[in-house]
Amino acid sequence: MIQKTMLAVMLLFLSACSANVEDCLQDKSCGPTIQVVSHDEALPMDPYDPFWDAGPVAVKVELGPQMITNPKWPNPSTREVTVRAVKNSDGMAIMLEWDDPTRDSNFDHSALYVDRAAVMFPVTTDKDAPSITMGEPGKPVNIWQWKAIGGERGQPGVRDNPNSKVSYQTIEDLNAEGYSTLTDQNQQDIKGGAVWKDNKWRLVLNRSLTNDNANDVQFKQSVLMAIAVWNGSNKELNGQKGIAGWLLLKLS
Numbered sequence: 001m002i003q004k005t006m007l008a009v010m011l012l013f014l015s016a017c018s019a020n021v022e023d024c025l026q027d028k029s030c031g032p033t034i035q036v037v038s039h040d041e042a043l044p045m046d047p048y049d050p051f052w053d054a055g056p057v058a059v060k061v062e063l064g065p066q067m068i069t070n071p072k073w074p075n076p077s078t079r080e081v082t083v084r085a086v087k088n089s090d091g092m093a094i095m096l097e098w099d100d101p102t103r104d105s106n107f108d109h110s111a112l113y114v115d116r117a118a119v120m121f122p123v124t125t126d127k128d129a130p131s132i133t134m135g136e137p138g139k140p141v142n143i144w145q146w147k148a149i150g151g152e153r154g155q156p157g158v159r160d161n162p163n164s165k166v167s168y169q170t171i172e173d174l175n176a177e178g179y180s181t182l183t184d185q186n187q188q189d190i191k192g193g194a195v196w197k198d199n200k201w202r203l204v205l206n207r208s209l210t211n212d213n214a215n216d217v218q219f220k221q222s223v224l225m226a227i228a229v230w231n232g233s234n235k236e237l238n239g240q241k242g243i244a245g246w247l248l249l250k251l252s
Contacts, residue, residue, distance in 0.1 A: 021125055021126075021221070021222055021223060021224060021248070022222050022248060022250070024129070024224065024246065024248060025248060029129065029246065030129070030224055030245075030246040030247060030248045031247065031248060032059055032061065032247060032248075033059075033247070033248045033250050034059050034083050034084075034085050034225070034247055034248065034249050034250065035056075035057050035059075035085070035250050035252070036056075036085040036086065036087050036092070036249060036250060036251050036252070037055055037056045037057070037085070037086050037087075038086075038087060038088070038252070039051075039055065039086050039087065039088045040088065041088070042088070043086060043087075043088055043091050043092075043093040043206055044086075044093065044204070045093070045191070045192070045193065045204055045206060046195075046204070047095060047097075047193070047194060047195045047202030047203060047204050048195060048197070048202060051086075052084055052095055052202075055084075055086060056084035056085055056086050056095070057084070058082050058083070058084050058097075059082065059083050059084070060080055060081075060082050060083075061080065061081050061082070061083055061227060061244045061247065062079065062080055062244065063076060063078055063079050063080060063081060063227070063229060063242030063243060063244050064076075064079075064242065064243060064244070064245075065242070065243075066239050066240070066241055066242070066243050068132070068133050069133050069179050069239055070239065071238065071239050071240055072239070073236065073239060073240040073241060073242075076229075076231070076234070076236065076240075076241060076242030076243075077231045077233075077234040077236070077242070078098050078099070078100065078229040078230075078231050078242045079242060080098065080099075081096050081097065081098040081117075081227055081229055081244070082096070082097040082098070083095070083096060083097075083227070083247075084097075085249060087209060087219070087251065089209075090208060090209060091206060091207060091208050091209055092206070092207055092208075092209055092219050093204055093205070093206045094119060094204070094205050094206075094225075094249075095202065095203065095204050095205075096117055096119070096201075096202075096203045096205075096227065096229075097200060097201065097202045097203075098117075098200060098201055098229055099199060099200045100115060100196070100199065100200060100201050100231060101199045102231075102232070102233040103115065103148070103196040104148060104231070104232025104233050105148040105149055105232075106148075106149040112237065113232040113233070113235050113236070113237060114147055114148045114149045114230075114232040115147075115148040115196075115201065115230065115231060115232045116145065116146060116147045116148070116228075116229070116230040116232075116236075116241075117145075117146050117194075117201070117203055117227070117228065117229045117230070118143050118144060118145040118146065118227070118228045119143070119144050119205065119225055119226070119227055120134070120141050120142070120143045120144075120225065120226040120227075120228070121141060121142045121143075121217035121223055121224065121225055121226075121249075122135075122139065122140075122141055122142075122217065122223070122224055123140045123141060123142050123175070123214075123215065123216070123217060124139075124140075125220075125221065125223065126139070129224050129246050131178070132226055132243070132245050132246065133178065133179045134176035134177075134178060134179050134181065134182065135176050135177045135178055135181075136177060136178050137177050137178060138177070139177065140175055140176065140177045140215070141175065141176050141177075142173070142174070142175060142215065142216050142217045143172075143173075143174040143175065143176060143182070144171070144172070144173060144174075144190045144192075144205050144207075145171070145172045145174055146169060146170070146171050146172075146192065146194060146203055146205065147169065147170045147171075147172075148169055148194065148196075148232070149169070149170055169192075169193055169194055171190050171191070171192050171193075171205070172184060172188070172190070173185045173187070173188045173189050173190045173216070175215050179239070185213070185215055185216075187213050187215075189207050189208070189211060189213060189216060190205055190206070190207050191205075191206045191207070192204050192205040192206050219251060221251055222248060222249060222250045222251050223249050223251075224246045224247065224248060224249070225246070225247050225248075225249045226243065226244060226245055226246055226247065227243065227244040227247070228241045228242065228243045228244075229241060229242045230242075
């Protein structure tokens with residue numbers, strides 16, 4: 001009996017260890033795939049660096065309404081975001097691009113309704129993903145959130161040409177285990193910045209592939225990623241946003 005019990009435990013352990021997050025493509029619980037390209041040089045931080053248009057594959061991702069939890073938002077104004085991703089031996093950079101005819105920051109409108117975007121990852125690699133509503137108890141998520149608003153962690157944006165405006169931004173490294181549980185990390189590891197030009201935003205978010213922060217996603221293999229975009233001029237805030245469910249961020 002003891003031997004059978006030990007065998008069952010070993011099989012369960014091996015099964016858990018062999019769980020591959022990429023299996024979500026077969027059971028259609030994630031998609032599309034964002035292929036992370038490898039780069040030998042420093043990762044570009046400028047959203048308009050020529051590399052972004054010549055290197056990574058641009059994947060168009062549909063954003064849908066947030067109809068899971070209150071306040072529900074059936075008609076988000078941003079319906080599509082283009083995603084690119086690149087890594088080198090040290091770090092990962094993700095670029096989001098979306099159309100937005102208005103630049104909404106705390107310099108133009110109320111600080112409450114500003115343009116925002118976020119990417120979200122499960123903290124631990126598991127075949128069974130946490131709830132898309134910002135995780136669930138026991139299944140935390142790591143959220144990188146950008147806001148077109150200055151603040152304690154505000155960073156000056158990239159100055160481009162006279163047709164673009166300098167953007168003062170806040171980028172936050174966050175965790176959650178369910179809706180309304182968003183918490184700010186003591187250790188802030190995300191860098192980045194955005195430029196609004198030609199009626200669109202381009203945002204770059206950058207972090208090391210791995211670190212010693214147990215609250216952060218670790219890019220040792222392919223991971224799941226979700227996306228959210230808020231349009232300040234459409235009075236979008238909190239759950240009022242356009243969302244894309246779990247995508248596969250594929251590391252080759």
